[in-house]
Amino acid sequence: MATFLLERTAPLTPAEAWRRLTDWPRHGDVVPLTRVTVLTPEPTHEGTVFVARSGVGPLAFDDRMEVTVWQPPDDDTPGRCRLEKRGRVMRGWAEIEVRPGPGGRAHVVWREELRVRLLPTAFDGTLERASRLVFGRAANRLLRGR
DSSP, rough: EEEEEEEEESSOOOOHHHHHHHHHHHHHHSSTTEEEEEOOSSSSOOEEEEEEEEGGGGGGGEEEEEEEEEEOSSSSSSSSEEEEOOSSSSEEEEEEEEOOOGGEEEEEEEEEEEEEEEOOGGGGGHHHHHHHHHHHHHHHHHHTTO
């Protein structure tokens, strides 16, 4: 099991940072070899389900996720989203929190616990470092809008 935390401060309003980070299909644009398909009608809400298909050919797998907490930010309350990973290969959860930061910027906290079925615990450290790198780059690209 890999557990990691990412923090970012972006020159965006909390609402705009939230919009960019919870645009699920865009995650497929910023995570290598991944395509995201939302399976439930928009807009996102508790119960929204989407699948991130990662890999190539027979080495591809589905990471099925369900939104279990959906609290967009408002003037007084930070935004919070929790995803439960319910795939056959990927398990765990992710939480994204967006709140006002210094100088009118958005402060983002991304926490994740990731388990990969059949991956020995000896690889937890490698999984954590790789996940931090991949998701850190993805968060940066999503917040930049590219």
